[in-house]
Amino acid sequence: MLKQTNYLTKVYGLPEGWTLATYEREARGYQAARKVLTTMSPADVVNEAKKANIRGRGGAGFPMGVKWSFMRPHPTKPAYLVINADEGEPGTHKDRTLMELNPHACVEGCIIGCYAIGAHAAYIYVRDELHLSKARLWGAIKEAKAKGYLGKNPFGKDYPVEVYVHTGAGAYICGEETSLLNSLEGKRGEPRLKPPFPAQAGAFGCPTTVNNLETIAAVPTAFNLGCEEFSKLSSIHHLNDGGVRLFGVNGHVKKPGVYECCVGLTLRELIYDLGGGLLDDKALHSVIPGGSSTPVLRAEDVVHAPDEKSPLHAWHGKSVLDVPLGVDTFRNMGTMLGTCCATVMAEGTDPVACFHNLMQFYRHESCGQCTPCREGSGWLLRIAEKLMDGTCSMDELNTLHDVANGIMGNTICAFGEGTAMPALGYLKKFRKEFEAYVKGERKGKDARLAVGAWGQS
Amino acid sequence: MPFALTPERERELAEILTRYPTKMAACIPALHLCQDQHGYIDDDVVTWVSHRLDLPPAHVKGVVTFYTLFNQHKVGKHQLWVCRTLPCALRGAGEMLDYCEKKLGIKAGETTPDGKITLRTAECLASCGTAPMMQVDKDYYENLTPADVDAILERLQRS
Numbered sequence A: 001m002l003k004q005t006n007y008l009t010k011v012y013g014l015p016e017g018w019t020l021a022t023y024e025r026e027a028r029g030y031q032a033a034r035k036v037l038t039t040m041s042p043a044d045v046v047n048e049a050k051k052a053n054i055r056g057r058g059g060a061g062f063p064m065g066v067k068w069s070f071m072r073p074h075p076t077k078p079a080y081l082v083i084n085a086d087e088g089e090p091g092t093h094k095d096r097t098l099m100e101l102n103p104h105a106c107v108e109g110c111i112i113g114c115y116a117i118g119a120h121a122a123y124i125y126v127r128d129e130l131h132l133s134k135a136r137l138w139g140a141i142k143e144a145k146a147k148g149y150l151g152k153n154p155f156g157k158d159y160p161v162e163v164y165v166h167t168g169a170g171a172y173i174c175g176e177e178t179s180l181l182n183s184l185e186g187k188r189g190e191p192r193l194k195p196p197f198p199a200q201a202g203a204f205g206c207p208t209t210v211n212n213l214e215t216i217a218a219v220p221t222a223f224n225l226g227c228e229e230f231s232k233l234s235s236i237h238h239l240n241d242g243g244v245r246l247f248g249v250n251g252h253v254k255k256p257g258v259y260e261c262c263v264g265l266t267l268r269e270l271i272y273d274l275g276g277g278l279l280d281d282k283a284l285h286s287v288i289p290g291g292s293s294t295p296v297l298r299a300e301d302v303v304h305a306p307d308e309k310s311p312l313h314a315w316h317g318k319s320v321l322d323v324p325l326g327v328d329t330f331r332n333m334g335t336m337l338g339t340c341c342a343t344v345m346a347e348g349t350d351p352v353a354c355f356h357n358l359m360q361f362y363r364h365e366s367c368g369q370c371t372p373c374r375e376g377s378g379w380l381l382r383i384a385e386k387l388m389d390g391t392c393s394m395d396e397l398n399t400l401h402d403v404a405n406g407i408m409g410n411t412i413c414a415f416g417e418g419t420a421m422p423a424l425g426y427l428k429k430f431r432k433e434f435e436a437y438v439k440g441e442r443k444g445k446d447a448r449l450a451v452g453a454w455g456q457s
Numbered sequence B: 001m002p003f004a005l006t007p008e009r010e011r012e013l014a015e016i017l018t019r020y021p022t023k024m025a026a027c028i029p030a031l032h033l034c035q036d037q038h039g040y041i042d043d044d045v046v047t048w049v050s051h052r053l054d055l056p057p058a059h060v061k062g063v064v065t066f067y068t069l070f071n072q073h074k075v076g077k078h079q080l081w082v083c084r085t086l087p088c089a090l091r092g093a094g095e096m097l098d099y100c101e102k103k104l105g106i107k108a109g110e111t112t113p114d115g116k117i118t119l120r121t122a123e124c125l126a127s128c129g130t131a132p133m134m135q136v137d138k139d140y141y142e143n144l145t146p147a148d149v150d151a152i153l154e155r156l157q158r159s
């Protein structure tokens, strides 16, 4: 259901919208943190937060409040809040807008989050390329400190909180939470085996919660509205998927961008109502719902959920474009909601060329620790290259299946699945097109990704 | 002369060290400071960082080689990163990269003979809604047209 809101984005268009003065004047800035620190116990905060039904905005959709409740005080070790702002999943461009345009919501969320989980320090891990984001966050931290909202006695409360910005140095894998922790500790960004999970042994071996940047930035709004009220803004609140979130749309649409809406928006609304429809009014070919690791959907795909117990049953027989964008709805469609930023392809786009482009990405970004991922991603790219240059045989095309399946479930981190799933998705949905390459009916040199000439659309 | 940070950057590093419970955590920030000063990370820099943070040189070297943004060799005065990943490619990034290569007379990964511009490709830079885009040194340039690219390249060549 299309319902645009402006809780997180109200200050986006305002002059000096990123400053403390604007945040306090226009967006109830720091009222939630003040209320939480001065009137609630940490346990109350966690219980209240659970009612917001904020599903993690970083891709996996884990319930935020539940994650907070995993934190247990340790007799000797401090606890940490680590915020994942490594935004690198291809097609994802939402966290950056928050850091640049509403950094105080991020800082305020960190104050509440630290208090809830018993941490006195939060590290916001920002990918290094985002220089403006880092500057805006540091600016917000400085302003909040000067006002006494951060530091030794935030809002007069004897509960010290510090927030720091930390940066990586260019590696997509550092978005994976345990890789990010290694990177924060000054090591190579290689994912760790789990368990232990971060709540047991995270940053510097201490209990740690890792939240995505948008997840934490939504917290002040939830507490301002009351967490249950916040959750109910969503039309799929009953699926424990609450509140409002940022929806991104990119690729072949007339108005790409980031839009804040109530959870429950559909892809059709995102593409046509917010995204303005397709370039040159072309027909829709396919859409990657939430970052390149989420398997592609075809325009003509229909929901198959005859089982009454399926969260998708209500949409059985309907177009996938009319299903609310939710964590559980999309998981049951053979894809994932991911980061909720959709990449849109118009008719005429070559799916094999898309597959080739993405396999270059995954080959480049595998950290190389696990053999199935390191070798498998190379293998998938070689098959893609052979398809494109017309030298791939039917046997080799069939090995694509085996290679991708050999990665699934056999790696340290979910990067492996994130590579194999979209590869298998492309092959399954576009088998005919892949075979046309093998038979020489289609050729890589004719493959188009852009609509029209560059700069014309 | 062996490498050392300027006093101003050294003060910055001292402040950075106060943020973390370990010295090791300052490894990546320290390398950024060194690269800002020196342009790339050579063995002298690795040695300096390993002394300054009490880390084995092999640890520092391992970090340098892991991350794409640490240059292990001298690069051009300006670095130009064209995002090539799918959402940008759907908006003409492939054509834009060809255009840059032609105008500069070099291929991606190379530096112009005058040492001014290194042209590289990047993976998704979180700017897919404003594609095609490129990063020039520390700044993003988005929604680019051929005329925009002409202006950027001319400015860099004159600088």
Ligand SMILES: Cc1cc2nc3c(=O)[nH]c(=O)nc-3n(C[C@H](O)[C@H](O)[C@H](O)COP(=O)(O)O)c2cc1C
Binding pocket: A055, A056, A057, A058, A059, A060, A061, A062, A084, A085, A086, A087, A088, A089, A172, A173, A174, A175, A176, A177, A178, A210, A211, A212, A213, A215, A413, A414, A415, A418
């Ligand atoms: C390969 C890989 C890359 C990831 N990249 C990111 C990222 O850039 N940003 C992010 O917030 N989460 C990313 N994640 C998910 C994190 O591991 C983690 O689930 C998330 O930060 C938790 O926050 P959330 O529960 O608030 O979503 C990635 C996961 C994997 C496997």
Ligand code: SF4
Binding pocket: A173, A190, A191, A365, A366, A367, A368, A369, A370, A371, A373, A374, A411, A412, A413, A414, A415, A416
């Ligand atoms: S799955 Fe891939 S990215 Fe993840 S740890 Fe293994 S090699 Fe590294």
Ligand code: FES
Binding pocket: A090, A091, A092, B083, B084, B085, B086, B087, B088, B089, B123, B124, B125, B126, B127, B128, B131, B133
């Ligand atoms: S694909 Fe280029 S910025 Fe995301």
